[in-house]
Amino acid sequence: MEPLPNTMDSSRAHLAADLLARANQHFRSGRLDEAHAGYLQLVEIAPDNHSAYNNLGRVRQEQGDPEGAVTCYREAMRIDPGLRVARRNLTTCLVELGRSDECIDLWRAEDAFDADDLAWLDRQSWLALLAHALSAAGEYARVHAAVRLGSAWYPPLSPPPPATAHPETRLTIPKLRHDIEQFRYLQRRSLLGEEFTDVIAVYEETISHLESAGVHGPTPLDATTERVIGHVYGRIVHVRNTPRVPRALSDSWNPTEVESQYLDQPPGVVVIDDFLSPEALESLRLFCLESTVWTGNRYAHGRLGAFFRDGFTCPLLLQIAEELRDSLPRVIGKRHPLRQLWAFKNENDFPADSNTHADFAAVNLNFWITPTDANLDPETGGLVVYGVDAPLHWDFATYNSRREVIEPYLRQQKATSFKIPYRQNRAILFNSDLFHGTDGLHFRSGYENRRVNITMLYGERAQDDHHRGLAHASHPGTSTAWRSRAFTHRRTSRL
Structure with a gap:
C-alpha cells in the first residue's frame, strides 16, 4: 500500500498515520x-x-x-498526475x-511513461498468459503496442506521440518496399487517406x-530521414478490428x-488441413493484410515479423489459441499456457535451409493463411x-540461431528431414x-501473395514430458505418422 506523506499539522498527521497503519494491517490480513x-x-x-x-x-x-x-x-x-502506482x-x-482504450489515453499522456512502465505493461501481459487469461493478455499487449x-x-482518440x-x-529496404505495398493496398480500400501518397x-x-549508398542491411535513421518519415516508419497507423467468430477452428x-x-x-508432428473455419480464415487474413504491425525487420531475406507485444493481437487470434488449448487437453490443456504469438511475412522468394532452429516452447502450432494459388x-x-x-x-541462442552449431549437430545425428508442402489453412x-x-519459397509477386505464417507457442520445453530422447529415435522420413487423416485423404484424392 502507498504511504501517507506528512503534509498536515502534527495532530492530524498523527491521527492519519494511525489510521493508515491500522487500515494497512487490515488489508494485509484480508x-x-x-x-x-x-x-x-x-x-x-x-x-x-x-x-x-x-x-x-x-x-x-x-x-x-x-x-x-476506478x-x-x-x-x-487528479491530485498527482504523475502517480505511477495509481x-x-x-x-x-x-x-x-x-x-x-481508456488505458491507451491514460498512458499516452505527456511524460506518462518510461521504460520501466513499458516493462510493467509487458509483464502484465506475460502474467495473464501464464494464468490462461488470454483476453486480458491481449488487452495489455494492445496497450503496450499503442503506447510504444x-x-x-492509431489509436485515433489519443494524443499523437512525438x-x-x-x-x-x-x-531496411525490404520493410520500406513492404510498407509501400501495404499503404497502397490500404488506400485502395479507403482505409488510409491521400496524405499517404506523399509518405509513399x-x-x-x-x-x-x-541503394545509391550501397546500404543492404539494417541502418539507423539519419536526421533527414527521421524528419520526413519518423512519424510513420516503424509505427502503427492502422489495425483492423477483428472480433471473435462463432467458431474459429x-x-x-x-x-x-x-x-x-x-x-x-x-x-x-501432425499436419491438420482445413484448420480454421472459413469465416475465421478470411477474417484473420484481412487482419494480417490490413494491420500495420509488421515492425520486426532484423531478419535475412526480407522477412518481416509481427509480434504479440508489438500489436499482433486481436480477439480472433486469442480465440484460436483458446479453442486449440481446450480441444487438445492432453497435448496442451492447462499444463502448457500460451507463451508467445507471432507471425512472419516473406518476400516472394526465400532460399531453402536458411533458418533452421528450435523454439523454447513445449508445443508449436504453425499455420498458413495466404491462398494456395500464390x-x-x-x-x-x-x-x-x-x-x-x-x-x-543448449541455451536459447544456440538452438534458436547458431547455424554453425546446429548444422554439424544434425549431421552428427544423421538427421533426416522431411518437407510439409505449403497449403492455405494448413x-x-x-x-x-x-x-x-x-522451406524454399517461390510465390507470385504482389502484396496479397506474400506468404504469411502464424505461430503459437505453448509451455516450456523443460516441462515437456513427451518425445524425450528423439535424437536417437527413428527418423520421421521413414514414417507417415506426421500426416493427419485429412492430409492423407487429400493427397490420395489428387493422385
Missing part, C-alpha cells in the same frame, strides 16, 4: 471491510492526499468493485472492465538513397485423433522438420524441440 472503513476515514481527514485515494481503490478492487476502484484511482491521479492500478481495473509504437493515426521514430527502429513518395526516395478435423497421433507416434511450386513453400530435438542443455502441430525451418 479484513477488507475494516480496511475500507479505515481508508474512508483517512480520505475525510486528508481529502487532497493521493495515497489515501489510491489505497482505498486497492481495497475496492479486491472487494470486486472495479468501477469504485473512481478512486482517477481521483488519486496509473498501474487504474490500468488493471480498466482492462478487467474491458475499457482498454502508436502514431497520429513525430520521431521509435529509438530501436532501423531502416518519400519512402521511394529513401529506397533510392539507400474447423469441424473437419478430429482433435482426439490429432492428440493420439502427436502423443503415440514419435517424433510428435505458391508457384506446390511441392515446396512449407516447413522442413527434422526428427532430432535440440539438447536440453496447420502443423509439432514438438517445439524439433529442429525445423521454412
Whole structure:
C-alpha cells in the first residue's frame, strides 16, 4: 500500500498515520471491510492526499468493485498526475472492465511513461498468459503496442506521440518496399487517406538513397530521414478490428485423433488441413493484410515479423489459441499456457535451409493463411522438420540461431528431414524441440501473395514430458505418422 506523506499539522498527521497503519494491517490480513472503513476515514481527514485515494481503490478492487476502484484511482491521479502506482492500478481495473482504450489515453499522456512502465505493461501481459487469461493478455499487449509504437493515426482518440521514430527502429529496404505495398493496398480500400501518397513518395526516395549508398542491411535513421518519415516508419497507423467468430477452428478435423497421433507416434508432428473455419480464415487474413504491425525487420531475406507485444493481437487470434488449448487437453490443456504469438511475412522468394532452429516452447502450432494459388511450386513453400530435438542443455541462442552449431549437430545425428508442402489453412502441430525451418519459397509477386505464417507457442520445453530422447529415435522420413487423416485423404484424392 502507498504511504501517507506528512503534509498536515502534527495532530492530524498523527491521527492519519494511525489510521493508515491500522487500515494497512487490515488489508494485509484480508479484513477488507475494516480496511475500507479505515481508508474512508483517512480520505475525510486528508481529502487532497493521493495515497489515501489510491489505497482505498486497492481495497475496492479486491472487494470486486472495479468501477469504485476506478473512481478512486482517477481521483488519486487528479491530485498527482504523475502517480505511477495509481496509473498501474487504474490500468488493471480498466482492462478487467474491458475499457482498454481508456488505458491507451491514460498512458499516452505527456511524460506518462518510461521504460520501466513499458516493462510493467509487458509483464502484465506475460502474467495473464501464464494464468490462461488470454483476453486480458491481449488487452495489455494492445496497450503496450499503442503506447510504444502508436502514431497520429492509431489509436485515433489519443494524443499523437512525438513525430520521431521509435529509438530501436532501423531502416531496411525490404520493410520500406513492404510498407509501400501495404499503404497502397490500404488506400485502395479507403482505409488510409491521400496524405499517404506523399509518405509513399518519400519512402521511394529513401529506397533510392539507400541503394545509391550501397546500404543492404539494417541502418539507423539519419536526421533527414527521421524528419520526413519518423512519424510513420516503424509505427502503427492502422489495425483492423477483428472480433471473435462463432467458431474459429474447423469441424473437419478430429482433435482426439490429432492428440493420439502427436502423443503415440514419435517424433510428435501432425499436419491438420482445413484448420480454421472459413469465416475465421478470411477474417484473420484481412487482419494480417490490413494491420500495420509488421515492425520486426532484423531478419535475412526480407522477412518481416509481427509480434504479440508489438500489436499482433486481436480477439480472433486469442480465440484460436483458446479453442486449440481446450480441444487438445492432453497435448496442451492447462499444463502448457500460451507463451508467445507471432507471425512472419516473406518476400516472394526465400532460399531453402536458411533458418533452421528450435523454439523454447513445449508445443508449436504453425499455420498458413495466404491462398494456395500464390505458391508457384506446390511441392515446396512449407516447413522442413527434422526428427532430432535440440539438447536440453543448449541455451536459447544456440538452438534458436547458431547455424554453425546446429548444422554439424544434425549431421552428427544423421538427421533426416522431411518437407510439409505449403497449403492455405494448413496447420502443423509439432514438438517445439524439433529442429525445423521454412522451406524454399517461390510465390507470385504482389502484396496479397506474400506468404504469411502464424505461430503459437505453448509451455516450456523443460516441462515437456513427451518425445524425450528423439535424437536417437527413428527418423520421421521413414514414417507417415506426421500426416493427419485429412492430409492423407487429400493427397490420395489428387493422385
